[in-house]
Ligand SMILES: O=P(O)(O)OC[C@H]1O[C@](O)(CO)[C@@H](O)[C@@H]1O
């Protein structure tokens with residue numbers, strides 16, 4: 001992109017991108033291989049010899065992939081026909097075209113980090129779809145489910161809080177409603193700590209009741225545009241005609257505990273009438289270990305519904321009803337599992353861009369969405385968010401993300417320096433968070 005800084009990449013030895021490609025990604029691949037191994041007898045029981053053969057094939061394809069990565073081999077095109085194969089292969093050619101003649105082919109440590117990391121997850125998917133009859137196996141499903149089960153106590157606390165709140169919501173004045181909105185926004189923010197790709201697929205669940213920790217965590221919010229979200233939605237509520245709608249779109253990130261926090265927020269938005277319709281976007285293939293697919297979305301709601309805790313199951317029943325009534329709508333789109341930065345969405349996926357334009361507000365959850373919003377580039381810390389979005393303005397939007405990559409824009413002068421001096425890992429540890437808004441004032 002002309003005028004934009006260079007992409008983060010594994011070329012910068014010692015950077016988080018470099019360490020991710022060198023250590024974290026091979027670790028994720030090894031875990032995927034182990035998972036396939038562990039399901040060997042299940043594949044056999046289901047499909048007989050064909051299942052065993054398929055498991056061997058998928059493992060050998062993943063081992064080959066790990067070897068290509070560890071020896072920094074060229075990035076090779078996709079061979080298996082799938083809905084997005086042509087777009088991916090065109091993108092590979094585009095990456096090739098960015099290189100000088102002597103540079104050869106795009107390679108793991110040499111090319112943009114965002115591109116190679118997305119490519120890795122798409123190659124895992126290719127290995128699986130090349131191995132029928134186990135071609136619908138999600139190698140990350142187990143860890144997503146484990147994250148949900150290990151967070152049970154927090155989930156119960158959150159569902160109970162929501163149900164108590166919903167019962168009393170009519171009696172709340174505007175300030176109380178705003179306080180609750182802020183509380184649930186922060187819960188959704190800290191829910192983003194629980195992704196499984198940062199931890200290399202190891203369990204990263206929510207064990208403590210997060211509601212009690214919010215005050216303590218507040219100083220860790222580096223950009224806090226919550227007031228702007230409130231003004232926008234409260235204004236919509238006050239000025240909306242009787243039959244008209246206020247639509248909030250949530251671009252989901254991780255399944256498990258984080259998804260529960262997002263659904264609780266979405267429920268509150270409807271119950272408080274700050275919104276009348278919520279649209280969710282998930283991934284079409286298993287992605288960055290813990291990202292939400294339609295299967296995870298439905299599975300989690302079903303789990304919540306069938307809980308024997310009264311308030312938890314009430315949440316599940318309500319959520320299923322919202323879906324039935326069309327107040328909650330789930331969308332799939334291949335764009336979310338392409339390597340493109342969001343500033344090219346209007347060209348690459350005009351239908352998706354047009355869909356997002358219908359929203360009054362779009363919430364982008366998580367770190368990867370932030371990287372794609374900002375192009376995963378080496379922006380100065382103080383550059384305005386609007387500028388880093390590079391023309392991506394489908395509707396007012398807000399990134400809700402804990403920092404897990406060496407990129408952050410829109411900080412005050414001196415703010416980054418303050419953290420840099422005392423905490424070398426402040427950008428990548430997931431300790432800090434942001435609510436970063438872009439839209440008309
Ligand atoms: O689930 P999230 O918040 O998008 O995080 C994804 C993680 O994966 C990474 O790409 C690292 O592999 C980081 O950007 C981030 O830590």
Ligand SMILES: [Mn+2]
Pocket residue numbers: 195197253254288290291366368
């Ligand atoms: Mn994620």
